[in-house]
Amino acid sequence: MSAPGFDAAQWRARIDARASSRERWTANIQGLTRKVRQRRASQLQQDFTDYVFNVNELAARPALVDADTLAAYFTEFGRLAANLGEPANDRQVADGLERAIAVQRENGGDIAGLCLAKAAFLALRETDSAERLDAILTAIDVSPTGSDAWATAIVALAAYQIEVSRYDDAISTVARLRTAMPAERYERRFRCASLVYEGMARFTSFRDIDRAREVLTEACAYREHADDLAIARWVATAYHYLARIAEVDRQFQTAIDLYLLGKQFQDRCPEEVEADAFIQLRIAEPLIAAGTRKLARDHLDEARRLALTGSNVSSARLQVELGFATLRAADGDMREAELLAVEALRMARRVAFWRGELLCLGYLLVLGIRRRRPDKILAVGFRILGTAFFGELRRNGLLKLLTRIPVVVPIAVRRMSRRPTAEGEPAVRCDCPLHDRDSTGAASGRPT
Secondary structure, eight states, X not given: OOOTTOOHHHHHHHHHHHHHHHHHHHHHHHHHHHHHHXXXXXXXXXXXXXXXHHHHHHHHOGGGSOHHHHHHXXXXXXXXXXXXXXXXXXXXXXXXXXXHHHHHHHTTOOOHHHHHHHHHHHHTTOSSOHHHHHHHHHHHHHSOTTSHHHHHHHHHHHHHHHHTTOHHHHHHHHHHHHHHSOHHHIIIIIHHHHHHHHHHHHHHTTSOHHHHHHHHHHHHGGGGGTTSHHHHHHHHHHHHHHHHXXXXXXXXXXHHHHHHHHHHHHTTSSOOHHHHHHHHHHHHHHHHHTTOHHHHHHHHHHHHHHHHHSSOTTTHHHHHHHHHHHHHHHXXXXXXXXXXXXXXXXXXXXXXXXXXXXXXXXXXXXHHHHHTOHHHHHHHHHHHHHTTTSSHHHHHOHHHHHHHHXXXXXXXXXXXXXXXXXXXXXXXXXXXXXXXXXXXXXXOSSOO
16 A cells, blocks of 8 residues: 555656666766876866866765775875875865765775775875874774785785884784785785885885895786786885895996886886886986986986975975985085975974984984084984984884994985996996986086
C-alpha cells in the first residue's frame, strides 16, 4: 500500500537523476585526475580555476564521488598547485577531506586513501605537522596489516620520518614491510621502497654510507619494472642518492652521470617541480667541486627558476640559495657567500624549518673554516649548540652531529675551494640538454 501522495515514478526519476549526476561527477573528476597526471603544470595553468572550482564543490559535498576518486583528485590537485606555486594551503581542502573521512567512516567505507591524501596536502603547508602524522598513522591503523594499502601508508610514514630527521625510526619502519607482508608481494614491489628509504636514511644521517650504497644499488635492479610509476620514482630516488654518495667519494663524473640517469626515471612520473629543482641543484654541486663552474651556474639558474615556481618555501629555495653561496665561495667571493647563507638562515627561521636552520649554520661554520676565522667558527658553533634546545639537534642529538663532521666538513670545504682542472685530467662533462654549448663548459658568455 502506497503512502498518500507517493508517486513511485517521480521518486524513481529523482533517484536516477541523482545517480546520473554522481556518475557524471565521477567521470569528470577521474578525467581531470588523469589529465593532471599526464601533463606538465605549465600546460594546465589556464585550467587551474576549473580544478579549484571542483575542489570547492567536493570539499563542500564529498559524497559526490567515491572515496578513491576523491582521494586521487585531491592528491593530484595538491601536486598541481605546488607545481604552479598557487596557494594550495587552503584550509577548506583539508576540512573537505576531513568531512569525507567522517562520511566514509560512518558508512563503514575505506578511509586509508583519504587519510594519505590529507597527509600529502598538509605536507604542502608544513613538513613537521602533528596533524599530518596523525593522518598517516590512521591510514596504517585502518588498513589490513600486510596489504598494499597498509604498505603504501608505511612508506608514507618512512618518508615523513626522514623529512623530520627521524632516521632510525625510518629504518625500523620500512623493516616492518619485510616482516609483515607476504614474501611474493613484498619482493615484487615494496622491497624496492624498503631498500630506497633505508638507503636515504643511512646516507642522510652519514652513519653508514657503505650500507646505504649497498641497499640503493639493490633497489636500482627494479628498473626493469619501472612501468609501475611508484617503482619508477623509487628507482629515480635510488640513483639520486647513489650520485650523492659518488660525490662523497670524489667521483664527480660518476655522480653527474647517476643524477642524469635518475632523472630519466623521474621524468616518467607525474611532474614534481620541487623534485626537479633538487635534481638541478645536486648536479651543480659536483660540477662546482670539480671546478666546472660555468656548467654549475646553468644548473643553479634552472634550480632557482624551478624553486621559485613551486610553492615549497622551506626546503628547495633555501638549499638553492646555499648552492649559489657555494658557487660564490668557489669563485673566491667569501663575503657574498656569507651574505647569501645568512639570508637563507633567516628564511629557514621565518618558516620554522629547523633542519634548514642547522644546514645554514653548518654552512656558515664551514665558511669560517675556509676563511680561517676562529671568531666566526666560535660564534657559529655556539649557535649550533643552541639548536640542541630548540631545533634540529633536539631530534638527532649533539653526539650524532659530531659523528657526521668528519664526512660532511671535507665535502663542503671541497665544494667551496677553487679547483681548476689539472693538466692532463679529463674535464668533467654534463651531457644534458640544459647547456647550449660544449658540455665541458669550455665556452660561455656568462660570468663565473
